[in-house]
Amino acid sequence: MLLxxxxxxxxxxxxxxxxxxxxxxxxxxxxxxxxxxxxxxxxVRPILQARCQGCxxxxxxxxxxxxxxxxxxxxxxxxxxxxxxxxxxxxxLIDVLLPLGAEPPDMPEEGEPLSDDEIALLRAWxxxxxxDDTPPALARTIDAEHPPLYLQPPVLTSLAWSPDGExxxxxxxxxxxxxxPQESDQTLLRLIGMSERIQDLAFSPDGGRLAVAAGSPAxxxxxxxxxxxxxxxxxxxxxxxxxxxxxxxxxxxxxVAFGCADxxxxxxxxxxxxxxxxxxxxxxxxxxxxxxxxASHLVTxxxxxxxxxxxxxxxxxIDNITSITPGALKGGLLSVQRRPGVDQLLVGGAxxxxxxxxxxxxxxxxxxxxxxxxxxxxxxxxRIYAVAFQADxxxxxxxxxxSGRGMVQFAQVEDGATLWRQDISAAVYDLSFHPHLxxxxxxxxxxxxxxxxxxxxxxxxEFLPVPLQDSAQ
Numbered sequence: 001m002l003l004x005x006x007x008x009x010x011x012x013x014x015x016x017x018x019x020x021x022x023x024x025x026x027x028x029x030x031x032x033x034x035x036x037x038x039x040x041x042x043x044v045r046p047i048l049q050a051r052c053q054g055c056x057x058x059x060x061x062x063x064x065x066x067x068x069x070x071x072x073x074x075x076x077x078x079x080x081x082x083x084x085x086x087x088x089x090x091x092x093l094i095d096v097l098l099p100l101g102a103e104p105p106d107m108p109e110e111g112e113p114l115s116d117d118e119i120a121l122l123r124a125w126x127x128x129x130x131x132d133d134t135p136p137a138l139a140r141t142i143d144a145e146h147p148p149l150y151l152q153p154p155v156l157t158s159l160a161w162s163p164d165g166e167x168x169x170x171x172x173x174x175x176x177x178x179x180x181p182q183e184s185d186q187t188l189l190r191l192i193g194m195s196e197r198i199q200d201l202a203f204s205p206d207g208g209r210l211a212v213a214a215g216s217p218a219x220x221x222x223x224x225x226x227x228x229x230x231x232x233x234x235x236x237x238x239x240x241x242x243x244x245x246x247x248x249x250x251x252x253x254x255x256v257a258f259g260c261a262d263x264x265x266x267x268x269x270x271x272x273x274x275x276x277x278x279x280x281x282x283x284x285x286x287x288x289x290x291x292x293x294x295a296s297h298l299v300t301x302x303x304x305x306x307x308x309x310x311x312x313x314x315x316x317x318i319d320n321i322t323s324i325t326p327g328a329l330k331g332g333l334l335s336v337q338r339r340p341g342v343d344q345l346l347v348g349g350a351x352x353x354x355x356x357x358x359x360x361x362x363x364x365x366x367x368x369x370x371x372x373x374x375x376x377x378x379x380x381x382x383r384i385y386a387v388a389f390q391a392d393x394x395x396x397x398x399x400x401x402x403s404g405r406g407m408v409q410f411a412q413v414e415d416g417a418t419l420w421r422q423d424i425s426a427a428v429y430d431l432s433f434h435p436h437l438x439x440x441x442x443x444x445x446x447x448x449x450x451x452x453x454x455x456x457x458x459x460x461x462e463f464l465p466v467p468l469q470d471s472a473q
Contacts (some may be wrong), residue, residue, distance in 0.1 A: 059236070194236065255268065287335075335387045377418070382406075385399060
């Protein structure tokens with residue numbers, strides 16, 4: 001019967017109206033599908049975070065505009081409101097994103113303009129009322145006016161002495177703390193930025209700037225560069241989707257390298273953030289970077305058990321410095337430092353053995369060789385999270401972690417002799433030599449900074465780098 005009815009309709013020709021033909025405006029408005037308004041937290045905030053917050057955040061609010069929270073956006077800037085809820089056409093936030101004839105848009109000043117789809121989404125959000133759907137637990141509550149409060153010491157992931165030995169930078173939560181140990185460990189500055197996690201710190205060769213590898217896990221990475229001792233944020237570069245690692249400076253202080261959890265490595269100009277090199281040769285997180293002595297090459301280490309070499313100007317992967325033979329390394333590499341004055345690299349990782357490698361291969365690779373290895377040193381218990389050379393490059397220290405405890409080993413480079421070992425009651429996650437004094441400072445999992453004598457490894461000082469609050473308050 002269905003076939004007969006269908007044939008009958010076909011035979012009737014065009015005079016028969018198609019059954020149930022309801023199209024266009026004849027549909028009742030209450031039956032038309034309604035698009036939900038864009039979500040500020042899930043859709044709008046990520047665009048602003050990735051494209052705008054480098055210049056518009058509490059630590060660097062250009063023109064007084066802070067785009068890191070809904071409340072701050074509604075406040076506007078020095079010149080007044082930037083958003084008219086319900087009217088995107090009257091909102092400065094949209095106006096600065098649009099080109100003016102042949103002229104590019106005013107914002108963003110660096111990088112490509114926002115795409116048509118991104119601007120359309122921002123328009124739709126404003127026209128729908130510019131509502132805030134940020135979950136209360138994820139609302140931003142920390143900035144320079146509202147510094148982090150510590151009820152207990154945080155795990156210390158990184159620390160670094162300035163080249164003149166006047167400042168010790170220590171990681172905190174959402175901040176880096178600058179101390180002047182010569183003045184009873186006085187906290188001089190608290191460098192509070194957007195990122196909650198601080199992974200690595202490095203002073204520029206002249207000591208005038210501090211590079212910070214940071215980010216918010218599973219959301220975004222951020223390279224911060226602060227001027228020292230003013231404590232001003234000169235560069236905030238949002239990168240990738242997770243925290244970044246292993247920051248290092250070129251010898252002339254013009255470039256900064258860092259690794260990412262997306263398996264990539266980047267080199268950028270320190271002043272502008274412009275990308276010079278991007279490589280994705282690793283198959284796991286890139287946790288450390290080092291420039292060659294002449295800054296022509298870059299070295300990276302990764303959880304994938306390899307150390308790789310790149311030529312910067314040609315953006316070219318050159319070589320695997322470590323052996324590619326399966327099992328040559330028993331685990332991922334976690335720390336690297338170039339020996340002062342020469343192109344040799346000290347690495348440590350999951351197998352607990354510090355190793356010294358030459359940076360450049362001097363003979364043809366043979367499968368199975370480990371030609372670039374100069375020396376393997378005495379193994380430490382657990383994983384090595386930090387290695388560092390003394391200023392003259394003649395000795396080095398390595399710090400490890402196992403079962404909640406740590407160890408620091410101090411050894412000579414040329415003959416590999418271990419001079420001393422010191423057990424630590426907490427895991428050791430970073431270490432830094434004082435540039436002029438026989439001291440080695442270590443960052444520990446229990447939140448304490450300890451300073452060891454390089455003469456015998458004894459603990460000569462220890463302090464909490466963050467201000468603790470009374471739990472009863």
